[in-house]
Amino acid sequence: MGENVQHLSFLQDNGGKKGILAWITTTDHKRIGLLYFYSLTVFFLMGVVLGILMRLELMNPGKDLVEPQTYNSLFTLHGVIMIFLFVIPGIPAVFGNIALPLLLGARDVAFPKLNLLSWYLYILGALMALSTLLFGNAPDTGWTFYAPYSVRTGTNVTMAVLAAFILGFSSILTGLNFIVTIHRMRAPGMTWFRMPLFSWALYATAWIQLLATPVVGITLLMIAVERMLGIGLFDPSLGGDPILYQHLFWIYSHPAVYIMILPGMGVISEMIPVFARRRIFGYKAIAYSSLAIAFIGYFVWGHHMFTSGMSGPARVIFSLLTFLVAVPSAIKVFNWVATLYGGSIDLKPPLLYALGFIFLFLIGGLTGLVNGALAADVHIHDTYFVVGHFHYVMFGGTGFAFFAALHYWFPKVYGKMYNVKHATRAFWVLFTGFNILYFPMLVVGMMGMPRRYYDYLPQFHIPNLISTFGSWIVVSGLIYMIVVLIQGYRKGTPAGKNPWGGLTLDWQTDSPPITENFVELPIVTEGPYEYK
Amino acid sequence: MEAKASTFVQGVDTAFIVILGISLFFLITITAAMIYFVIRYNRKKNPKPKDVKDNTRLEILWTAIPTILVLLMFWYGWIGYTPMRRIPAGALTIKATGRMWSWNFEYENGKQSEYLVVPVGKPVKLELYSPDVLHSLYIPAFRIKEDVVPGVNNVMWFQSDKPGEYDILCAEYCGLRHAYMLSKVIVKPVEEYIQWYHATVDSNSMADVEPIGLQVLKKNACISCHSLDGSKIVGPSFKGLWGSERDVIDENGKRVKVNADENYIQTSIYEPNQQVVEGFNKGLMISYKEAITDEELRQIIEYLKTLK
Incomplete structure (x- = not known):
């Protein structure tokens, strides 16, 4: 590629437009990925601030900071922002957009304009959701919008559910785009089983986005219709059925948990072979287990409703299926650890985050087994145990995978390297704080403290106090991490094409990549992790 | 989980111990393996990686073993749960009303109480009723919980074998004062319960004044x-x-x-x-x-x- 003097990097190539216009009208997948990244980061930090305020309020029994109504809006918006604006779009929208075409050896995604439309829908939905913060009367239902409370409350639920409806379209279109890209845009010679595992994970995720999201879209629209027109769908006083709402909501929202975690697992599968210099152990087992999780994940929603009054046999069947979905996750973990065996391991920040992911996701997954068992679930259902569990999965899992991906592709995207020593330290602060923040929640949940409590009985005080203390450490870790990355962006040393020694196609092009990724499309002759 | 005050406690806690025990074993083993590999195969010590081929037998093994273990966990969860749905004939029936934001218990003779007063050693069935939104009646010391759903006739039952007072909490978010929707179960010896049941004045409230x-x-x-x-x-x-x-x-x-x-x-x-x-x-x-x-x-x- 001696002639690449004339090829501008995607960061420099403004396509003849000026300033911000060159960004908000771009159809380049990497620029769209960065648009998502910057907007997601802003929303994530807003979610963090709301979370910190919640932990401050819960530091001691009684009122510490805010009124109950404010607290109820805090946890609702914390959930809505984190779930709909960060975790669900998260890895696919940012790193899927940036890396998928590079990994496949393509020039872009299949539908670049549709890709930009997805981002606009995302921003529109986000602004609608956040408008409830600014104009008062923020929703107070929890992110699940359970009827009939969501139909009755005087707060601005209609706006919030319409926002989630719009965000759903963004997710559906991204999923569609990725499916077509993976089917049609792979480089010559890249067979299905020569695809990097991150593409497999995105592929499984995309099908869930495409098939499950419409269900929740319609369901949330039904809430809006019920509120505005008084049509009795879910509110029994209007002749509706509140249990129906729960079924419809979780038919999407449980598969959505796999929308959140599968891409994270894909990121981990990408990193471990690179830093262990080893072919990934059980490529096909990992690829198929993604598909198995996506498939079985459709049939387990009922475990959110074990205490709702659902029929006895339904509870038993949902419990059984829930346990089965644990197996493919276990297979992945075993294969990752086996890949480390006999490798030549370099513990750089991306791998550190990946191993942190495995540990935290193990706790998240294993506590999920407790939730899946009928007898145990009856006790811990809707308690802080569940809050602890899903933060281990969503933050410890997806969040840490997001940070792993960020540290992994940072030098590719910006062409510069951050300070590895400080990035490593930031990881340890974050990891330590994380466990101090969330582990006490598992304990206090077992003791019987229900979730969504503004105030609590005195026996729950100590774990809550420790947890609040942990939240301060987590915030320090996040700030530390962000400072290290900004420093890297401003003053980092040039990273070169392939700082980690990866064999996938993303590392064969320039850092930052040129606008259409490759001067000549690569021809693939072997699998993605053939270290010799 | 200090208080153990109903006949369900043993089944539920056994499920907890089995699942948490197996989980802890895997957590520790896998974490230890990760740490060991990272140290043992560090690039400084081990600059050349081994070429390890895929191993189908190993894949089958670590698919089969977790499958068996999760089925075992499912089994313990199921048998601990079955008795909760098998309500004995002749159980004492009490109508439990959850509304924004308090509990009320109505007995067969029309007596009403803000606390759930029950006799020790006798099965008690609660018919759950909500006139407004979702609630969930949760008694941690008994390890039971069931949602109170407007328009749906949910039931739950329990038998306490230990006199005392235990917290009742609302576990399904129900609005502003959700966290204050609290009450107590008061488990009394049978004679004391009968006396309470027939007394016209509710000794647990200040009704008479x-x-x-x-x-x-x-x-x-x-x-x-x-x-x-x-x-x-x-x-x-x-x-x-x-x-x-x-x-x-x-x-x-x-x-x-x-x-x-x-x-x-x-x-x-x-x-x-x-x-x-x-x-x-x-x-x-x-x-x-x-x-x-x-x-x-x-x-x-x-x-x-x-x-x-």
């Missing part, structure tokens, strides 16, 4: 939203209500002044959305036409007259 109108307000949980001391909770306070002039928003969204007389109070209870006091939300209160009789309405008005 309270005006009858206040009792009606308490029974219907009115005072969860409308304070007696002038403070604002969800709805306007009852204090100083009688005879005052109020700015209300009528059905057409117009602001009008009304006088708080008998008619106004009747409308507010039976058709709460017709005249909503300015600054409060429409739609939060349901009609109490079915719950409060004309006689009780008169008693409420008499009481409000005294609350200056």
Whole structure:
């Protein structure tokens, strides 16, 4: 590629437009990925601030900071922002957009304009959701919008559910785009089983986005219709059925948990072979287990409703299926650890985050087994145990995978390297704080403290106090991490094409990549992790 | 999980111990393996990686073993749970009402109590009723919980074998005062329970000294939203209500002044959305036409007259 003097990097190539216009009208997948990244980061930090305020309020029994109504809006918006604006779009929208075409050896995604439309829908939905913060009367239902409370409350639920409806379209279109890209845009010679595992994970995720999201879209629209027109769908006083709402909501929202975690697992599968210099152990087992999780994940929603009054046999069947979905996750973990065996391991920040992911996701997954068992679930259902569990999965899992991906592709995207020593330290602060923040929640949940409590009985005080203390450490870790990355962006040393020694196609092009990724499309002759 | 006070505790706790035990084993083993590999195969010590081929036997093994273990966990979860759904014939039946934001328990002889008083060693069946939104009746010491769903007749049962007082909490988010929707189960020796059951005066409340109108307000949980001391909770306070002039928003969204007389109070209870006091939300209160009789309405008005 001696002639690449004339090829501008995607960061420099403004396509003849000026300033911000060159960004908000771009159809380049990497620029769209960065648009998502910057907007997601802003929303994530807003979610963090709301979370910190919640932990401050819960530091001691009684009122510490805010009124109950404010607290109820805090946890609702914390959930809505984190779930709909960060975790669900998260890895696919940012790193899927940036890396998928590079990994496949393509020039872009299949539908670049549709890709930009997805981002606009995302921003529109986000602004609608956040408008409830600014104009008062923020929703107070929890992110699940359970009827009939969501139909009755005087707060601005209609706006919030319409926002989630719009965000759903963004997710559906991204999923569609990725499916077509993976089917049609792979480089010559890249067979299905020569695809990097991150593409497999995105592929499984995309099908869930495409098939499950419409269900929740319609369901949330039904809430809006019920509120505005008084049509009795879910509110029994209007002749509706509140249990129906729960079924419809979780038919999407449980598969959505796999929308959140599968891409994270894909990121981990990408990193471990690179830093262990080893072919990934059980490529096909990992690829198929993604598909198995996506498939079985459709049939387990009922475990959110074990205490709702659902029929006895339904509870038993949902419990059984829930346990089965644990197996493919276990297979992945075993294969990752086996890949480390006999490798030549370099513990750089991306791998550190990946191993942190495995540990935290193990706790998240294993506590999920407790939730899946009928007898145990009856006790811990809707308690802080569940809050602890899903933060281990969503933050410890997806969040840490997001940070792993960020540290992994940072030098590719910006062409510069951050300070590895400080990035490593930031990881340890974050990891330590994380466990101090969330582990006490598992304990206090077992003791019987229900979730969504503004105030609590005195026996729950100590774990809550420790947890609040942990939240301060987590915030320090996040700030530390962000400072290290900004420093890297401003003053980092040039990273070169392939700082980690990866064999996938993303590392064969320039850092930052040129606008259409490759001067000549690569021809693939072997699998993605053939270290010799 | 200190208190162990029902017959379900053993089954539930066994499921916990089995699952957490197996989980802990895997967590420790896998973490230890990761740490060991990272140290043993560090690039400085081990610059050349081994070429390890895929191993189908190993894949089958670590698919089969977790499958067996999760089925085992499922089994313990199931057998610990089965008795919760098998309600013994002849169980003592109590109607448990959860409403925003208090609990009320009604016995077969019509006796009402804000606490759930039960005899030790006898099966008790709760018929769960909600007139408004979702609630969930949760007794951690008994390891039981069931949602209270408006329009659905959910039931739950338990048998306590240890006299004492245990917390009842609402576990399904139900709005502003969700965290304060608390009560207690009081498990009494059988003779004490019978004595309590037949006593006309509820010894657990101050019913005998309270005006009858206040009792009606308490029974219907009115005072969860409308304070007696002038403070604002969800709805306007009852204090100083009688005879005052109020700015209300009528059905057409117009602001009008009304006088708080008998008619106004009747409308507010039976058709709460017709005249909503300015600054409060429409739609939060349901009609109490079915719950409060004309006689009780008169008693409420008499009481409000005294609350200056």
